[in-house]
Amino acid sequence: MKNxxxxxxxxxxKTCIWVAGLSVALMxxxxxxxxxxxxxxxxxxxxxxxxxxxxxxxxxxxxxxASYRAGAHMAMDMVxxxxxxxxxxxxxxxxxxxMAIICLFMTIWGTSxxxxxxxxxxxxxxxxxxxxxYAPIPLGGxxxxxxxxxxxxxxxxxxxxxxxxxxLEDSKEAV
Numbered sequence: 001m002k003n004x005x006x007x008x009x010x011x012x013x014k015t016c017i018w019v020a021g022l023s024v025a026l027m028x029x030x031x032x033x034x035x036x037x038x039x040x041x042x043x044x045x046x047x048x049x050x051x052x053x054x055x056x057x058x059x060x061x062x063x064x065x066a067s068y069r070a071g072a073h074m075a076m077d078m079v080x081x082x083x084x085x086x087x088x089x090x091x092x093x094x095x096x097x098x099m100a101i102i103c104l105f106m107t108i109w110g111t112s113x114x115x116x117x118x119x120x121x122x123x124x125x126x127x128x129x130x131x132x133x134y135a136p137i138p139l140g141g142x143x144x145x146x147x148x149x150x151x152x153x154x155x156x157x158x159x160x161x162x163x164x165x166x167x168l169e170d171s172k173e174a175v
Contacts (some may be wrong), residue, residue: 002154009150009157012143013069023055030055048122054133059087061140068099069147072159083096099148106141 034048067073080091118131152159 005150005154006157006160009069009146012146013066016062016066016143018061020066023059023062027052027055046124050122057133058136061136062143065140065147068142068144069150069157071156093152096148096152100116100145100152103141103145103148107138107145110138110141114138 017037030052034045036053037048038044038175050111056096064073080088080095083091116131117134118129122128122129122130122133
């Protein structure tokens with residue numbers, strides 16, 4: 001069961017990395033196009049700036065979830081590291097519980113925000129619903145919650161390499 005959960009979380013983690021990376025790559029193409037259109041072609045496009053902002057929001061929330069699992073996210077463990085070793089485990093669990101509460105808040109209230117703004121449309125992109133633009137908030141909160149629960153119940157996975165568990169099981173059966 002643990003291996004199944006870890007392999008599913010590995011897929012989620014890799015997906016977050018790919019989506020965040022593609023968001024940055026697309027932003028690096030869209031922003032220069034907006035500048036080129038405005039200053040060289042003398043006809044500014046209205047879509048590059050809002051699309052780049054939406055990609056930045058997507059990059060931020062999914063990238064934060066991925067960096068949390070990788071152990072690269074901003075952490076306040078400086079205080080816990082200076083405490084006696086007997087306290088460190090309790091403080092670490094407390095921090096994870098607080099993180100879970102924050103993730104639940106993002107997921108629940110972010111979903112409410114998406115629902116509340118679903119029937120509104122962006123003025124700069126009239127075919128795009130405002131509720132969709134807020135979707136990275138609950139999505140990032142939910143994915144981060146998955147990684148927080150993983151850390152609470154299965155331990156820190158930031159130093160573990162992603163493993164192909166099916167291939168591992170097949171190799172064990174062959175022996």
